[in-house]
Amino acid sequence: MLPKDPRAQVRVLGLVLLVGCGTAFHLYFWSPRRVELADLAERIERAERANAVAELSAGNLDEMREGLVLGERQLSVLKRLVPREREVEAIYEAIAAETQALGLDLIHALPADPVVDSTNAFVRQLWTLQVEGAYHDIGRLLTRVAGFARIVRPEVDEIVPSRITNSGRQLVHARLILETFVLPPEDSALPEER
Secondary structure, X not given: OOOOOHHHHHHHHHHHHHHHHHHXXXXXXXXXXXXXXXXXXXXXXXXXXXXXXXXXXHHHHHHHHHHHHHHHHHHHHHHHHOOOXXXXXXXXXXXXXXXXXXXXXXXXEEEOOOEEOOOOOOEEEEXXXXXXXXXXXXXHHHHHHHOOOOOEEEEEEEEEEEEEOOOOOEEEEEEEEEEEEEOOOOOOOOOOOO
């Protein structure tokens, strides 16, 4: 098949080698199918990532809906526990009744001015109480106050020994802070809001 002339043989072999290298380059390095397959693989990868994000968002959306429903239920329960109006007199009477029932001396109970909560959903009222009595009775008072039929958050500010009774019992002087909440009146604004 090769020509008899050695120069022609070299040319034919060079031509065959050139065609073989071009074919190999085309098949292994520049094949349009490889480029097309690489583009297709990249598109599939992007689609799978978008699908994963969409599935994740759908899951988050369901969780957010469940959280919203739970939050609405909790808010409705909370609104039932939080009265519509300020109950300064009722709270004072309840605290005085509890201290008297436990044999504690109520030194003073002072309500502070109401403050609008940062969400504007509630009005927060702080109380400062000072009571004197047995240590465990003060603990019972805190338990009873926290168990009122409305939201009251008691906090002990300070407990110090005060005096010893004739029977030898050690009494303590306790300064307590109570936090209560009410719903803001719909028809009137508080001084802080004006």
